[in-house]
Amino acid sequence: MGRRNAAWSLLESGMSFGPDRTAYRFGSSALTYGELAGRCLRCASFLDSRSIRPGDRVMLSLPDTPAMVCAFLGAMLAGACPVPVNTSLHAPDYGFLLEDSGAKLLLTVPGHPSLEAAEGRCPAVLCDDMGPPGLDGLPPVFDPRPADDARPGFMLYSSGSTGRPKGVPHRQDDLLVPARTWGLVLGLTDRDVVLSSSKLFFAYGLLASLALPLAAGAATVLFPGKPGPCDVFDLMLRHRPTAFFGVPTLYNAMIRAFEPAMKESVPGLCYSAGEALPSLLHEEWARITGREVLEGIGSTEAFNVFISNRKGHSRPGSAGQTVQGFEARLVDDAGRDVPPGSQGHLLVRGEGLCREYWNRPDKTRETMLADGWLRTGDVFVEEGGFYAHQGRSDDMLKSAGQWVSPVRVEEELLRHPAVAECAVAARRVNGLDVICAFVVAAPGAATGKALTLELRKFLLGRLQEHMCPACFEFVPELPKTATGKVQRFVLRQC
Known part of the structure; x- marks a missing residue:
């Protein structure tokens, strides 16, 4: 017996704060929670009319627009598996992703290189900022299909920082786990306005711009391009977000572009993930803006942040402490626990972890270990409950035998x-x-x-x-x- 559809549960959570409340801000427009739910249901009907069935993969090569949000949630409502992918790749890269995922349909925008890759592989539908053509003519009525753990609920691809990306399938219910784990650290509410520099095709961006704000009834700012430091400061000035999610490289650029007049628009919650935040950037950001940066670490495999700093207790140079709902271990090359203060490979365990890679049994064996432990590929040192990132396991260097x-x-x-x-x-x-x-x-x-x-x-x-x-x-x-x-x-x- 299938469980309730997770996408619909998320939409209902947001609507419980009021269907007329703003869910997304996009340029000068706004989309309420009621309108969002209607468009997602229409998108599910559209996909159903294109013979998309439960478990089918639907590739989304879309910028951060309402179309992307509605396509992702609409595919899940239809029981299909949305596969958001990097929008700045070349045609051969999309060819690999389409073949690897076995996508039955591609949703993208006019002139995008994924269209070339789709020829002869699968049909493609061109979308505008609000979704596929003719969506407004469909009734906002669709019976959400129940979750089925025998089929992937949604799938992301690893960012490729160590080579060719790997498909990371998740159950539908994994979409709901972050709100009751990392979300407790952040404390987002329906009064918050969220801005994320990371895009929706990236796990961090999908968490920050969809899973967490919708669960909290918050409003989220969407920006379709690749935001530079001045773009972010302009968006902050225009929308006055209360929470900002960025990456270390962007914080570095924003520090260099900062002017005193920008200080008043910097939100109270600033978060960094995706890569280790150098302590210098933590210190400089606090000095010029008066705001601390909360750092954390997560992964595509977890679709979550499992180690995080807390408000008022942020330690420069540390990713923080384990998030409620997760366990962490540091082990040596032989898998033995290391003592505090020693470098070790980070293993994590908790709800919502990916169970296997898509079409990669070799990598599955390396990463998804016995008893539910996940090998993250990161090296850390733990002292006093705080975890300091030392680098990726593959990046560690040896010099003079050390x-x-x-x-x-x-x-x-x-x-x-x-x-x-x-x-x-x-x-x-x-x-x-x-x-x-x-x-x-x-x-x-x-x-x-x-x-x-x-x-x-x-x-x-x-x-x-x-x-x-x-x-x-x-x-x-x-x-x-x-x-x-x-x-x-x-x-x-x-």
């Missing part, structure tokens, strides 16, 4: 005024792996041998010698995923 955290080196390097961004990775030199720092210089900084010597001297005054990079390379930009994560595996291949 493990080195690239995050630790990057945090200190960022403190030099000539460094705007940096990443540390191993590079092969004369058959040996050496630590290399890839540096994006601050505007006006003169790159060259003199700056290299200055940066090494700077680090030697702050770090042990074996932790200091043996070489420095100045680059115009760092390779990143669409979600802002640095792709260190690309740097290792340079």
Whole structure:
């Protein structure tokens, strides 16, 4: 017997605060909770008319517009599996995603490269900002299909920070778990206005712009483009959000673009996830805005944040403490628990975790362990209940026989005024792996041998010698995923 449809449960939760309350702000328009529910039901009817059946995958290559929200929830109402994907890929990438997911339908926008990939693979429907054509002519009536754990409820793709993305299927009910776990840390209410720089195709963006605000009856600001620092400050000034969700690279850019007049529009809740937040950025943001940044760590596999700082108890350089509903362990390479203060691979366990990767039994065996534990691929140190991120397991470096955290080196390097961004990775030199720092210089900084010597001297005054990079390379930009994560595996291949 199937359970109640999770998308409808989420919509009902939002409507319980009043169907006339604003659910989404988009440009100069607004969509109420009642209107949102009606459009989602129409979208379910539309998909049903296109012979989309329970369990069928529907790929969504759509910008952050009402169409994206309605297509995602509408597909779930129809019992189908929405698959939001990165909107800035190339046609061959979409070809892989369509083949891998086995999508029966693609929803996208005119002129998008996913259309080329869909030819000969599956039908495509072009949407405007509000959804598929003819949606307004359909009645807002559809009987939501019950959840069925034998079929995926929704599926995301990993960001590809370590290579080709993997499909991460979730049950329908996993959509509701964040509100009663991480949501308790955030404390969003129906009086909140949410702004997220992360897009809806990314787990962090789907959490911040859909799962959490709809459960709380909050209003959410949608921005279809890729927001730069000035865009974010403009949106803050226009919409006065009470909660902002960003990533470290954007916080870094916003700090550099900050002007005193912007301070009054910075919301009371500022959150960072997606990658470790350097303590320098935490300190600088607090200094110039008067607001603390709450940092946390989650994953696509969890569709949640499982370690987080709390309001008024945020520790710079730490991802925080375990979120209610989750357990965490740090283990060595042999799977044995490590003592406090020692580096270890992070394992987490809790409700809502992905049970297996899509079409990847090899990766499933590596990541989804016995007794419900999930290997996150991150290395942490735990002290006093707080977890400090040391880097990805694959990114850890060895120098002079000792493990080195690239995050630790990057945090200190960022403190030099000539460094705007940096990443540390191993590079092969004369058959040996050496630590290399890839540096994006601050505007006006003169790159060259003199700056290299200055940066090494700077680090030697702050770090042990074996932790200091043996070489420095100045680059115009760092390779990143669409979600802002640095792709260190690309740097290792340079």
